[in-house]
Amino acid sequence: MPLSATVDTDAWLVRIECSGVVTLEDLLGAVEPMLGDASFEPGMGQLIDLRTAEDTSLTRSELQHLVETLRTEPRLEGSAVAIVATRPVLFGVARMYEALVEQVPSPPPIRVFGDPAEALAWLRRPASRPAASA
Numbered sequence: 001m002p003l004s005a006t007v008d009t010d011a012w013l014v015r016i017e018c019s020g021v022v023t024l025e026d027l028l029g030a031v032e033p034m035l036g037d038a039s040f041e042p043g044m045g046q047l048i049d050l051r052t053a054e055d056t057s058l059t060r061s062e063l064q065h066l067v068e069t070l071r072t073e074p075r076l077e078g079s080a081v082a083i084v085a086t087r088p089v090l091f092g093v094a095r096m097y098e099a100l101v102e103q104v105p106s107p108p109p110i111r112v113f114g115d116p117a118e119a120l121a122w123l124r125r126p127a128s129r130p131a132a133s134a
Helices: 024-036 060-071 088-101 116-124
Strands: 003-008 013-022 045-056 081-084 110-113
Touching: 003 024, 013 024, 024 060, 045 088, 045 116, 060 088, 081 088, 081 116, 088 110, 110 116
Parallel strands: 013 045, 045 081, 081 110
Antiparallel strands: 003 013
16 A cells, blocks of 8 residues: 555654555545544644655546545544645645645645655644643
């Protein structure tokens, strides 16, 4: 499988590493195992790393389907998403996904980066964490 998801409770995020050719089926297939991980907590940030991915077959309509599917998952509500992509085609597809996400009502924070350190720093900012319960 070209996707692996690891819950990092210390960093309060899920690290999703993609390799090979990323497809819609791969992305959708990774959601339930990630959410089913006993360490996963709603609102955790997501760091999607496309640096070892070679290509993608994702179309605009598939990206739209992904946006609609993920936005209806209550356990992902409020999760900030940082995508790291260094290959131009993957960076472009990630930016298209970012633009589609930003069109939905109350979109989650999302941003595409070329540098993983910048992506991690952005996820660690206070706005990407849930407010403390009173």
